[in-house]
Amino acid sequence: xxxxxxxxxxxxxxFVKLIDEGEDYLRNxxxxxxxxxxxxxxxxxxxxxxxxxxxxxLLKLVTKTGSIKSYSQNDSGFDSVxxxxxxxxxxxxxxxxxxxxxxxxGITHIREALSLGxxxxxxxxxxxxxxxxxxNSLAKEKGVQLRYECTxxxxxxxxxxxxxxxxGNKVMGFRGVLNGTTNFILSRMEQGATYESALKEAQGFGxxxxxxxxxxxxxxxVGKTVILANTLMGARLKPLDVxxxxxxxxxxxxxxESKKRGGALRLVAEAWTEGSKVEAKVSPKxxxxxxxxxxxxxxxNALTITTEGLGDVTIIGKGAGGVETGHGIISDxxxxxxxxxx
Amino acid sequence: xxxxxxxxxxxxxxFVKLIDEGEDYLRNxxxxxxxxxxxxxxxxxxxxxxxxxxxxxLLKLVTKTGSIKSYSQNDSGFDSVxxxxxxxxxxxxxxxxxxxxxxxxGITHIREALSLGxxxxxxxxxxxxxxxxxxNSLAKEKGVQLRYECTxxxxxxxxxxxxxxxxGNKVMGFRGVLNGTTNFILSRMEQGATYESALKEAQGFGxxxxxxxxxxxxxxxVGKTVILANTLMGARLKPLDVxxxxxxxxxxxxxxESKKRGGALRLVAEAWTEGSKVEAKVSPKxxxxxxxxxxxxxxxNALTITTEGLGDVTIIGKGAGGVETGHGIISDxxxxxxxxxx
Numbered sequence: 001x002x003x004x005x006x007x008x009x010x011x012x013x014x015f016v017k018l019i020d021e022g023e024d025y026l027r028n029x030x031x032x033x034x035x036x037x038x039x040x041x042x043x044x045x046x047x048x049x050x051x052x053x054x055x056x057x058l059l060k061l062v063t064k065t066g067s068i069k070s071y072s073q074n075d076s077g078f079d080s081v082x083x084x085x086x087x088x089x090x091x092x093x094x095x096x097x098x099x100x101x102x103x104x105x106g107i108t109h110i111r112e113a114l115s116l117g118x119x120x121x122x123x124x125x126x127x128x129x130x131x132x133x134x135x136n137s138l139a140k141e142k143g144v145q146l147r148y149e150c151t152x153x154x155x156x157x158x159x160x161x162x163x164x165x166x167x168g169n170k171v172m173g174f175r176g177v178l179n180g181t182t183n184f185i186l187s188r189m190e191q192g193a194t195y196e197s198a199l200k201e202a203q204g205f206g207x208x209x210x211x212x213x214x215x216x217x218x219x220x221x222v223g224k225t226v227i228l229a230n231t232l233m234g235a236r237l238k239p240l241d242v243x244x245x246x247x248x249x250x251x252x253x254x255x256x257e258s259k260k261r262g263g264a265l266r267l268v269a270e271a272w273t274e275g276s277k278v279e280a281k282v283s284p285k286x287x288x289x290x291x292x293x294x295x296x297x298x299x300x301n302a303l304t305i306t307t308e309g310l311g312d313v314t315i316i317g318k319g320a321g322g323v324e325t326g327h328g329i330i331s332d333x334x335x336x337x338x339x340x341x342x
Numbered sequence: 343x344x345x346x347x348x349x350x351x352x353x354x355x356x357f358v359k360l361i362d363e364g365e366d367y368l369r370n371x372x373x374x375x376x377x378x379x380x381x382x383x384x385x386x387x388x389x390x391x392x393x394x395x396x397x398x399x400l401l402k403l404v405t406k407t408g409s410i411k412s413y414s415q416n417d418s419g420f421d422s423v424x425x426x427x428x429x430x431x432x433x434x435x436x437x438x439x440x441x442x443x444x445x446x447x448g449i450t451h452i453r454e455a456l457s458l459g460x461x462x463x464x465x466x467x468x469x470x471x472x473x474x475x476x477x478n479s480l481a482k483e484k485g486v487q488l489r490y491e492c493t494x495x496x497x498x499x500x501x502x503x504x505x506x507x508x509x510g511n512k513v514m515g516f517r518g519v520l521n522g523t524t525n526f527i528l529s530r531m532e533q534g535a536t537y538e539s540a541l542k543e544a545q546g547f548g549x550x551x552x553x554x555x556x557x558x559x560x561x562x563x564v565g566k567t568v569i570l571a572n573t574l575m576g577a578r579l580k581p582l583d584v585x586x587x588x589x590x591x592x593x594x595x596x597x598x599e600s601k602k603r604g605g606a607l608r609l610v611a612e613a614w615t616e617g618s619k620v621e622a623k624v625s626p627k628x629x630x631x632x633x634x635x636x637x638x639x640x641x642x643n644a645l646t647i648t649t650e651g652l653g654d655v656t657i658i659g660k661g662a663g664g665v666e667t668g669h670g671i672i673s674d675x676x677x678x679x680x681x682x683x684x
Contacts, residue, residue, distance in 0.1 A: 018651070026510065155652050157507025164506065164680070165499025168368065168672035290639075292658060295632055309360070309669040310497050313659040316634060318652060327651040330510035338506070339681060 001034055001333065004087045004118075006080045006109050007095035008041035008068065011123055011150075013059060014322035015093065015329050020055040022330070030334050038076075040083035042096070045069035048076045048087055080105065084112050091336060093329060094122040100223050100239050103130035114138045114146065119340070121332040123150035123325050125223040129239060132230045145339060147332035148231075152178060152224045153301045155328030156317030160335070162232040162305055169307035171232045173272035178224040180299030180319045181208045181215035182247050182267040186284075187297055189255050190264065195248070207299055207320070217246035218282040221269040225280050229271040232305070235278035245283040258286040264294040292316060343376055343675065346431040346460075348422045348451050349438035350383035350410065353465055353492075355401060356664035357435065357671050362397040364672075372676050380418070382425035384438070387411035390418045390429055422447065426454050433678060435671055436464040442565050442581050445472035456480045456488065461682070463674040465492035465667050467565040471581060474572045487681060489674035490573075494520060494566045495643045497670030498659030502677070504574040504647055511649035513574045515614035520566045522641030522661045523550045523557035524589050524609040528626075529639060531597045532606065537590070549641055549662070559588035560624040563611040567622050571613040574647070577620035587625040600628040606636040634658060 005012055019026065019034045026032045036053045040046040045068045047053060053071070061068050069075040076083070084092055092113035096106055103126040110127050113120045114135060122128065127135060128148045139146040149159045162171060177183050181202050188198035199216070202208040214220050222242045229235040247267055258265040263286040271280040287294040292314045293302050301319030304312050318324045347354055361368065361376045368374045378395045382388040387410045389395060395413070403410050411417040418425070426434055434455035438448055448469040455462045456477060464470065469477060470490045481488040491501045504513060519525050523544050530540035541558070544550040556562050564584045571577040589609055600607040605628040613622040629636040634656045635644050643661030646654050660666045 022510070025512070030509070155511075156655055157503060160507040161499060161503055161657070164677065165502040165673065167372070167676040167680075168364070169497075169669055170367070290637055292634060292637075295634075295637070297632075310666055311660055313498055313657065315503070315655065315657050317655040324652055327511055331507065334509040335506065338509075 001032060001091055001337065002037050002089040003034055003091050003093055004038040004040070004084055004089040005036060005093045005095070006040050006083065007097070008039050008044045008062060009095070010322040011095040011325045012039070012041070013062060014326035015095070016055050017059055018323070018326045018330060020059070026330070030337065032334065032337055034333070037089050038083045038087040039068060040078060040080045041068070042080070046076045046078045046083055047071045048078065048083065050088060080109055081112055084109060084118070085116065089118060091119040091121060091333065094120060094124055096124060098125045098223065100126055100129060100219055103127045107131050110135055110146070111138065114142055114144060117142050117144055119144045119336050121147045121329050121336070123329065125151045125227060128231070129223045129226040132227070133236065145336050147335060148227070149332050150325045150328035151227050153303065153317060153319045154321060154324040155326070155331065156301065156315065156319065156324070157331065158303050158315055159231070160331070161313070161315050162228070166305065166307055166310065166313065169309045172306045172308055173270065174228055174232070174303060174305045175268055175270040175293065176301065176303035177266050177293050177296055178269045178301055178303065178319065179215055179221045179267055180301060181212065183296055183300070184298050185216070185247065186250070186255070186265055186267065189250070189252060190259070194252060195250060216248050218244045218267060221267060221282045225269040225271060225282055229278050229280050233271060233273070233278050235271070237278065237280055241280065243281040243283065247284055250284055254284070261286050263288050266293055268293065343374060343433060343679065344379050344431040345376055346380040346382070346426055346429045346434045347378060348382050348425065348434060348436045350381050350386045350404060351437070352664040353437040353667045354381070354383070355404060356668035357437070358397050359401055360665070360668045360672060362401070368672070372679065374676065374679055376675070379431050380425045380429040381410060382420060382422045383410070384422070388418045388420045388425050389413045390420065390425065392430060422451055423454055426451060426460070427458065431460060433461040433463060433675065436462060436466055438466060440467045440565065442468055442471060442561055445469045449473050452477055452488070453480065456484055456486060459484050459486055461486045461678050463489045463671050463678070465671065467493045467569060470573070471565045471568040474569070475578065487678050489677060490569070491674050492667045492670035493569050495645065495659060495661045496663060496666040497668070497673065498643065498657065498661065498666070499673065500645050500657055501573070503655070503657050504570070508647065508649055508652065508655065511651045514648045514650055515612065516570055516574070516645060516647045517610055517612040517635065518643065518645035519608050519635050519638055520611045520643055520645065520661065521557055521563045521609060522643060523554065525638055525642070526640050527558070528589065528592070528597070528607055528609065531592070531594060532601070536594060537592060558590050560586045560609065563609060563624045567611040567613060567624055571620050571622050575613060575615070575620050577613070579620065579622055583622065585623040585625065589626055592626055596626070603628050605630050608635055610635065
C-alpha cells in the first residue's frame with residue numbers, strides 16, 4: 001500500500017513512527033506493507049521517493065531540525081496538492097490542521113485525492129464536518145474509500161462502532177463527552193480547582209492549546225457532533241446549526257450545584273431526532289452519577305449511541321493524543337485493505 | 343442474498359421477523375435483499391422453497407402451532423445438514439442450541455456450510471469456543487466469511503469492536519461482565535434480596551432458564567471468555583482451561599463486604615497475557631465503584647479490552663435477548679455484503 005502523507009505534525013509523526021516500528025507485526029498479522037512515497041507539510045517541507053522514503057531518517061531529521069527539507073538534499077518543492085498528484089500512491093493520509101469554518105486546505109486535499117481514485121484516511125474534522133456528503137459521494141463514484149475514524153475520539157473506534165458495528169440499526173440519537181480538555185478542566189474543578197487554575201494545568205499537560213478557545217468554547221465538540229450526526233444519522237448539519245455553549249462561564253458554584261443534584265457537570269454533545277429532523281447541541285449539563293458520561297476521569301471520552309433496535313450502546317476510551325490518533329489511522333488503513341483487497 | 347436458517351427458536355424467529363419488517367429499510371439503506379430459502383429446526387420441522395419462503399406465514403404458523411411442518415403442506419423431511427446441502431443458499435445462519443462440551447450439532451452445520459463455500463453467521467457459542475481456529479481456516483481456504491458477533495453480548499458489537507475497530511492494536515487482555523442473569527442476581531442482592539429470591543425473580547423475567555446452572559455456575563461466561571481470548575488474542579484455550587467459580591455460593595454478607603471495600607461484587611470474565619501464554623478466569627470479584635463494570639444495572643453487559651497502543655476501550659450494552667441477537671445477525675449479514683460484494 002503506497003501512501004502519501006499530508007501534514008507532518010504530531011499526528012503525522014506518530015503515524016510514521018508506528019508504521020516504522022510495527023512493520024513486522026502489520027505484515028505478519030494483516031499482510032500489510034506500507035510504502036511511504038511522499039510527505040508534504042506546509043512548514044516542514046515536501047519530499048518524495050517512488051521507491052519509498054526512509055521513515056526513521058525522516059523522523060530523526062524532523063526531531064533534530066524541525067524540517068525535512070534536507071532529506072537526501074531532496075526537497076521536492078511540491079505543495080500538498082502537487083504531492084498528491086505526482087506521487088503514484090494508493091492512499092492519501094490527510095492529517096493537516098482543522099478549520100471548521102472553511103474546511104480548507106483539507107477539503108481540497110481530499111477532493112483531489114478521491115478524484116484521482118485514491119483512498120483517503122483523515123483525522124481532519126473540518127472536511128468531514130463541512131463536506132461529508134459531497135466527499136462520500138465522490139468516493140463512491142470513484143470506487144474508493146473515505147475513512148475518518150480519528151475525527152471523533154481519536155483511535156477509539158467510535159465511527160466503526162456506529163457505522164459498521166451497529167449496521168442495520170437506526171441511530172435515533174447520541175450523547176457524548178467528546179472533548180478531553182474540557183472534561184479534564186471540569187474534573188479538576190470538581191476536586192476544588194478554579195476554572196483558571198484547571199485550565200493552566202491542562203495547558204501544562206499539553207491537553208489544551210495556548211489559545212484554548214476551540215476546546216473551552218465548545219467548537220471542537222461541535223465539529224465532532226456534526227460528524228456523528230451527518231455520518232450516523234444521515235443529517236445535513238453545519239457547525240452553526242448546533243446550539244453551542246462552552247464552559248468559560250462555569251464557576252465552582254455550578255459544579256457544587258450539580259454535585260448536590262447527585263450528578264456531575266459535563267460538556268455534553270448530543271443529537272436527537274425530531275420528526276424527520278436531526279437537532280444537535282453542545283452545552284454544560286448535569287449528568288446523573290450512574291451515567292457512564294459522569295464518571296470519566298481526565299482526558300477520557302465517552303459516547304452513548306441510541307438505536308431503535310438495540311437501545312443504548314456506549315463506548316469509552318481515550319479521546320486524543322498523537323499515538324492514539326496514529327493507531328486510528330492504521331485501523332482505517334487495515335479496513336481499506338479488508339474492504340478493497342489492496 | 344439467499345439464506346438457510348438452522349434453528350427456529352426465539353433467536354431464529356426474531357431474526358425472521360426483523361428481516362420481514364425491515365425489508366424496505368435494509369433494501370434502501372444497504373442495498374440488501376434477503377431471500378429465505380430454507381428453515382430447519384429439529385423440533386419445528388424443515389421447509390424449503392428456492393423461490394423464497396413466506397416469512398410472515400412461517401411466523402404465524404409457528405406462533406399458532408409451535409411447528410412449521412404444515413407450511414404449504416410442505417415439510418421437506420430434510421434434516422439440518424440436508425437443508426444446508428440441498429438449498430442453493432449463499433449464507434447459512436446457524437442459531438441452533440449451544441453445547442460447550444461437544445459444540446454439536448453446530449460444528450457439523452458450520453463445517454458443512456463452509457465446505458460448500460457458503461458464508462456462515464452464527465450466534466452459537468459452542469462451535470466458536472471449541473473449533474474457531476479450524477473453522478476459520480476452512481472459511482479462509484474457501485474464500486468465505488465466518489461471523490459470530492452474537493456469541494458475545496448479543497447484538498452489542500463487541501466482536502467487531504475488538505477485531506475490526508481495534509485492528510492494528512495488540513490486545514493484551516480483557517475484563518468483562520458478560521452474563522446478564524448473574525449480573526441481575528448480584529444487582530438485586532445488592533438491593534437486599536437473597537440469592538434464592540433474586541434467582542426466582544430472574545426466572546420470572548425470563549432472564550434465567552428453569553435450569554439456571556449454565557449461567558450461575560459461570561459456564562456461559564466461560565464460553566464467551568474462550569471466544570474472546572481465541573479470536574482477539576490468538577489464544578487456543580478450551581473451556582476447561584478457564585479457571586471457573588460461579589455465584590451459587592455468594593451470600594448477602596459477601597455483597598456487603600464488597601460494598602464496604604467501596605465496590606460491587608460482579609461475576610468477572612477476564613483474560614491476560616503471561617509471557618507468550620494467555621490465561622483466563624471467570625469468578626466473583628469486587629470491582630471498584632468507578633469501574634464501568636461495577637455500575638451495570640440489570641441485564642447489561644460490559645467489556646473492557648486492554649490494548650498495547652490505545653489503553654483501555656470499554657463497550658457497554660445489552661447482552662442478551664432475541665431481538666438484540668437478531669440485530670447482531672443482520673449486522674453480520676451486512677458485513678458479508680460489505681466485504682464480499684454479495
